[in-house]
Amino acid sequence: xxxxxxxxxxxxxxxxxxxxxxxxxxxxxxxxxxxxxxxxxxxxxxxxxxxxxxxxxxxxxxxxxxxxxxxxxxxxxxxxxxxxxxxxxxxxxxxxxxxxxxxxxxxxxxxxxxxxxxxxxxxxxxxxxxxxxxxxxxxxxxxxxxxxxxxxxxxxxxxxxxxxxxxxxxxxxxxxxxxxxxxxxxxxxxxxxxxxxxxxxxxxxxxxxxxxxxxxxxxxxxxxxxxxxxxxxxxxxxxxxxxxxxxxxxxxxxxxxxxxxxxxxxxxxxxxxxxxxxxxxxxxxxxxxxxxxxxxxxxxxxxxxxxxxxxxxxxxxxxxxxxxxxxxxxxxxxxxxxxxxxxxxxxxxxxxxxxxxxxxxxxxxxxxxxxxxxxxxxxxxxxxxxxxxxxxxxxxxxxxxxxxxxxxxxxxxxxxxxxxxxxxxxxxxxxxxxxxxxxxxxxxxxxxxxxxxxxxxxxxxxxxxxxxxxxxxxxxxxxxxxxxxxxxxxxxxxxxxxxxxxxxxxxxxxxxxxxxxxxxxxxxxxxxxxxxxxxxxxxxxxxxxxxxxxxxxxxxxxxx
Amino acid sequence: xxxxxxxxxxxxxxxxxxxxxxxxxxxxxxxxxxxxxxxxxxxxxxxxxxxxxxxxxxxxxxxxxxxxxxxxxxxxxxxxxxxxxxxxxxxxxxxxxxxxxxxxxxxxxxxxxxxxxxxxxxxxxxxxxxxxxxxxxxxxxxxxxxxxxxxxxxx
Ligand code: HEM
Ligand SMILES: [Cu+2]
Ligand SMILES: [Cu+2]
Numbered sequence: 001x002x003x004x005x006x007x008x009x010x011x012x013x014x015x016x017x018x019x020x021x022x023x024x025x026x027x028x029x030x031x032x033x034x035x036x037x038x039x040x041x042x043x044x045x046x047x048x049x050x051x052x053x054x055x056x057x058x059x060x061x062x063x064x065x066x067x068x069x070x071x072x073x074x075x076x077x078x079x080x081x082x083x084x085x086x087x088x089x090x091x092x093x094x095x096x097x098x099x100x101x102x103x104x105x106x107x108x109x110x111x112x113x114x115x116x117x118x119x120x121x122x123x124x125x126x127x128x129x130x131x132x133x134x135x136x137x138x139x140x141x142x143x144x145x146x147x148x149x150x151x152x153x154x155x156x157x158x159x160x161x162x163x164x165x166x167x168x169x170x171x172x173x174x175x176x177x178x179x180x181x182x183x184x185x186x187x188x189x190x191x192x193x194x195x196x197x198x199x200x201x202x203x204x205x206x207x208x209x210x211x212x213x214x215x216x217x218x219x220x221x222x223x224x225x226x227x228x229x230x231x232x233x234x235x236x237x238x239x240x241x242x243x244x245x246x247x248x249x250x251x252x253x254x255x256x257x258x259x260x261x262x263x264x265x266x267x268x269x270x271x272x273x274x275x276x277x278x279x280x281x282x283x284x285x286x287x288x289x290x291x292x293x294x295x296x297x298x299x300x301x302x303x304x305x306x307x308x309x310x311x312x313x314x315x316x317x318x319x320x321x322x323x324x325x326x327x328x329x330x331x332x333x334x335x336x337x338x339x340x341x342x343x344x345x346x347x348x349x350x351x352x353x354x355x356x357x358x359x360x361x362x363x364x365x366x367x368x369x370x371x372x373x374x375x376x377x378x379x380x381x382x383x384x385x386x387x388x389x390x391x392x393x394x395x396x397x398x399x400x401x402x403x404x405x406x407x408x409x410x411x412x413x414x415x416x417x418x419x420x421x422x423x424x425x426x427x428x429x430x431x432x433x434x435x436x437x438x439x440x441x442x443x444x445x446x447x448x449x450x451x452x453x454x455x456x457x458x459x460x461x462x463x464x465x466x467x468x469x470x471x472x473x474x475x476x477x478x479x480x481x482x483x484x485x486x487x488x489x490x491x492x493x494x495x496x497x498x499x500x501x502x503x504x505x506x507x508x509x510x511x512x513x514x515x516x517x518x519x520x521x522x523x524x525x526x527x528x529x530x531x532x533x534x535x536x537x538x539x540x541x542x543x544x545x546x547x548x549x550x551x552x553x554x555x556x557x558x559x560x
Numbered sequence: 561x562x563x564x565x566x567x568x569x570x571x572x573x574x575x576x577x578x579x580x581x582x583x584x585x586x587x588x589x590x591x592x593x594x595x596x597x598x599x600x601x602x603x604x605x606x607x608x609x610x611x612x613x614x615x616x617x618x619x620x621x622x623x624x625x626x627x628x629x630x631x632x633x634x635x636x637x638x639x640x641x642x643x644x645x646x647x648x649x650x651x652x653x654x655x656x657x658x659x660x661x662x663x664x665x666x667x668x669x670x671x672x673x674x675x676x677x678x679x680x681x682x683x684x685x686x687x688x689x690x691x692x693x694x695x696x697x698x699x700x701x702x703x704x705x706x707x708x709x710x711x712x713x714x715x
Contacts (some may be wrong), residue, residue, distance in 0.1 A: 066703055093625060101666065103684060134700050138661050141702065223677045264562060287596050288663075290679035293671050294598040305578050312574040316567055349662045371585045372594050375670035379663050379698040446667025448698035456706040458694050460667070511562050553604060557660050559635050559702025 008508045010183040010251045010261065013100040016503050019093075026108040027089045028410045032402070033115055034085030035488060040549060041077030042481040044070035049435060049474020052381070052442070052467040058453040065129045067452035067558060075135030076151075078204045079391060081122075083241040084154060085115055086399050087195075088161040090244050090406075091188045094251075095165050098185035099172045100446035107164035114157040121150030130498035133251050134450065136234075137210065139226045142556025145214040147204050155199055155206075162192040163235040180513045181523050184251045184506060187271045193529055194236065194275045197536070201232025201282075205432055213556060220552040224291045230283040232540065234279040238309075241391050243274060245398035249318045254507040256348045256405075259325025262317050263511040270317075270521040276532050277307035278538030287374040296542055297371070303539065304369040311362055318355060321507070346421030346431070346487075350401030353429040354394045360433075361389030364440065369522055379450070381466070382443025385436040393432040397425060400484050407488055413495030421487045428480025435473025442466030534542050565632075582644070597673045600654075600682035608658050619643055631655040633662035633675045635702050638695055639681050641710035647690045655681045663699030674699060687714045 019027075047057050047070060064070055086112050096103045124146060125131040131147035169181070169189050181189075205226050212218040256263050261267065281298035286292055326337025342348040364386040368374055377383065408415045415421065443449070445462040453459070453467060513519065563571075563617045588594060589638045608614045617630045617639045627649050632639040634657070645651055655664055657675040664681065697708035 025685075066698060068703065068705070071700075091698075113578050122602070132703075138699075141700075164569075202704070222563070222677055225660070227676065262564065262567065266567070286674075289674045290597050290676055290681040291602070292598065294596050297596055297598075298586070302582060308578060309574065313571060316570045320564075320567070370581070372589055372596065372670070373585075375672040378672050379665065401692070429602050446694060446696070448663075448665065448696050450698070450700040450705070452706045456709070457571065458696065458709040460694070528649055530706065551678055553606070555606075557702070559660065559704075 001152065007189060009506060010264075010509065011098040011185075011506045012182045013101065014506070014508075017097055017100050018502075019096070019102060023103050023108060024410045026112055026392045026409075027093055027103075027107070030085060030089040030108075030112050030115065030411075031406070033112075033119065033225075034082045034399075035403075035485070037077040037081035037085060038118070038481070039485055041074045041082065042478060044074045045078070045481075046474060046478040048074065049274055049477070050453060050471045051454050052438070052447075052474075053468060053471025054464075055471060063127065066132070066560075067455075068134065068450075069126065069129055069132045071450065072132050072134050076122060076126065078396070079135060079241070080151070080154060082399075083391070083395065084158055087192070087240070088115065088157055088243050090166050090247075090402070091192060092161060092168070094247065094504070095168055095188045097506070098182040098188070099168060101168065101172065104164060104167060107160060107167070111160045111452070112166065114153055114160060118150050118153035118157060121146045121153060125150060129560070132139075134232060138204075138230070139210060139213070139221045139223050139336025140557050141560070142214055145211060148211045148214055152203075152206050152211065155203060157191070158195060158199070162196050165192055173178070178414070180515060180520060183261075183509070184247070185269060186523065187243075187247050187251065190271045190275055190525065190528075191240070191247065193525065194243070194278055196239040197275075197529070197532055198233050198236030198240065198279050199336055201229040201234075205229035209550075213475070218552070220554050222550040223288070223554050224553055225547070225550050227289070228282075228286065228292070228543065231282040232279070234285055235304075237277040238387075238391060238536065239274055243271070245354065245395050246271075246314060248398055248402055249314070249355065250321075251282050251507055252402075252505050253318065253327060253348065254321035255350050256345060256351075257322055257325035258328050259321045259323070259507070261507045261509045262320045264326075264509045264513040265511065265519045265522060266313065266317065267507075268513075270313050272522065272528050273310040273530055274307070274396045276535055277303060279532065280535050280536075281307055282540075283398065283543075284369050284374070287371065288378045291336045291547075292543060293546075300539065301369060301371045305366075306414035307414055308362070308366055308369070322352070324510070330420045332523040336404075344418070344422065346415070346418060346425060347401045347404035349422050350425035351398050352402065353399035353425050354401065355435025357389045357397070357429060357432060358394035360436070361386060361394055362430060365390065377443055379448060380443035381439040381447040381449050381470070384449050385439030385443060388432050388439070389436050393429065397428060398497045400425065400428075403488060405505060407491050408495060408500035409502075409504065411492060411495065412500040413491055414499035415487070416490035416495045417487050420478045424480055424483035424487060427483065428477055431478075431480055433473070433478060435470050438466045438473055442470065448538075563640075575643060577636040587612060596685070597681050597683045601680040602678055603656050605656070605658055605677040614656055619645065621680055625649050625710065627651045628664055629653050629655075631664070632658055633664065633697060633701075633708070634658040635660060635662075636697070636704035638697070638708065638710040643694070643710070643712045645694065645712070645714060647714050650684060650686045652684045653682065660701050661699050662697045662701050662708070665696045665698045667694045667696065669693060672698075687712075690714045
């Protein structure tokens with residue numbers, strides 16, 4: 001293959017690269033920790049769905065004290081551990097493959113063992129009932145220090161994985177001066193650059209306030225400041241969950257259906273926009289908070305509409321890539337290509353269904369962001385209705401779809417139960433759509449989120465149907481999730497040895513990266529990072545300047 | 561940078577759509593005078609029971625057809641837990657928490673605000689039609705969170 005052709009792939013060397021077995025094992029075990037977290041989280045998701053249908057199954061959960069302990073586990077395990085554990089494994093693997101070099105084994109060990117320590121600490125705090133404060137950890141509800149420490153360790157594991165990416169990229173750049181960074185490496189690295197910057201908020205809140213406060217070193221804390229620091233990170237965190245899924249949609253899925261990624265430069269622009277705009281939007285989670293000026297809220301609303309833009313661009317790009325594939329597979333007419341996509345491939349099917357639910361997730365997100373409209377939906381059941389169509393399916397289902405090739409790839413075993421796995425993603429998708437329909441309609445009728453409905457001393461007739469749909473959809477999702485675990489476990493123990501894929505499914509681009517001109521400047525990661533910092537300062541300085549110093553007014557409360 | 565013409569058209573349409581949404585949103589808020597809660601003062605949560613006006617929670621008529629409700633949220637009850645106002649009145653809520661974060665939501669209205677210890681939450685709403693609304697705490701505030709409710713009765 002000539003050089004000119006090889007630059008069309010999203011990786012440096014399309015001819016192939018094999019990772020040593022010890023590195024594959026470390027990546028595998030990191031991923032297993034994530035699936036373990038997902039299993040723990042999903043178990044209580046089932047009970048939550050049924051609780052909204054007025055059915056109490058909690059008493060069959062041995063050792064569980066109450067609904068909110070389970071809800072804490074659900075949020076932490078699914079949204080924090082499952083997602084970041086996956087990224088910690090996926091991004092180094094993709095970056096190394098894109099650059100055509102091995103990973104650094106020391107970093108893989110450090111990431112894995114920090115994750116193990118984080119898991120043990122958090123699991124202990126949550127299961128012993130010392131941390132029933134939900135994953136948002138709003139002060140002044142006070143958890144045991146082990147809970148805050150465990151979450152800090154989780155963040156540290158992402159820093160180790162980031163350092164791993166940066167070192168690999170720096171070494172590669174030294175050896176390849178003046179060359180364009182392979183697309184897959186660029187978008188993988190920039191995703192964690194964004195997260196590293198975003199995580200400053202919770203790092204300051206947890207290390208500067210919550211940890212010393214729970215240890216008794218700091219007597220009181222500042223609830224509004226802690227909450228604001230949480231949401232400084234809290235909007236961008238959803239993009240930290242989403243970007244690994246986008247990486248797969250852009251750079252891998254086209255290959256899985258015989259298509260091509262449309263534009264290398266536009267893809268870079270999209271990820272740069274996420275770096276710039278993910279963070280200075282956090283006040284859209286605090287529209288209904290006191291103590292924050294409405295002008296600032298309005299400013300963040302405008303920027304939030306801005307960060308919707310790269311997702312809109314993504315919609316075009318990923319559909320176009322698939323259309324190319326469908327037509328190459330022989331599909332004709334306006335929509336005939338859709339039937340010619342690889343619907344028999346569970347990895348592809350799961351990810352396309354994830355994209356479809358994400359359309360609804362995106363639209364409901366835009367509604368949440370719409371300033372005054374937020375007063376109708378804030379903290380109602382609408383919100384979990386919305387985010388199960390984003391993180392709960394667009395992300396979760398994509399990560400399941402990725403599992404369907406990455407586990408065979410890492411174990412060199414054939415995927416077990418292909419048809420069963422295809423059915424899995426349909427069942428999960430139908431479940432999530434029914435559950436979201438229930439939660440969303442209930443939310444519009446005032447049904448609150450984060451509430452043990454079975455035992456609530458209030459209610460409305462209009463919540464009955466909404467709650468029932470939540471229960472039915474949640475049950476289907478649980479069935480889908482259990483089927484996923486069956487496929488993974490069976491692949492690991494019974495998949496045919498030696499029949500796994502030999503390489504990752506990387507795509508080729510229609511419009512490649514050019515070596516010179518304007519386009520080459522897109523690779524200047526340092527410049528984009530500085531620009532992102534400046535934007536964050538503009539968006540957050542007005543609050544901190546007018547608010548600080550911290551008001552240390554609240555002692556810890558243990559109401560659980 | 562080369563961009564496919566369909567993609568270019570899509571990106572332009574998307575941009576126009578988002579700008580249109582944004583304008584609609586600014587117009588409703590600025591021109592129609594509907595507001596989110598903002599900065600409305602601070603109050604120490606530990607001595608709140610002796611600070612005006614929170615030392616005297618309840619409903620007060622402050623003018624013809626205008627009411628003020630001083631509302632305290634504590635784990636796990638509202639004070640007062642029943643609010644009565646005549647239909648057509650404009651009600652300003654002044655609310656605060658005495659302990660942890662709570663969420664104040666009156667269902668089927670846009671009275672929806674967080675109570676954060678140390679801060680005063682304020683918003684105004686006109687209750688047009690007679691009827692009964694739920695007054696719900698919609699932020700997790702401990703084991704009895706789902707018991708923290710009250711009523712707003714519009715007569
Ligand atoms: C079987 C699958 C699942 C079911 C049945 C389910 C069900 C639910 C329900 C009913 C709620 C609302 C609980 C409440 O507000 O009281 C909820 C909350 C939540 N779910 Fe799920 N879920 C599932 C999977 C997931 C996945 C895969 C994720 C993310 C990757 C996720 C993330 C969350 C988060 C972050 C919350 C909010 C927790 C909080 O309010 O603190 N869920 N889930
Ligand atoms: Cu957000
Ligand atoms: Cu509450």
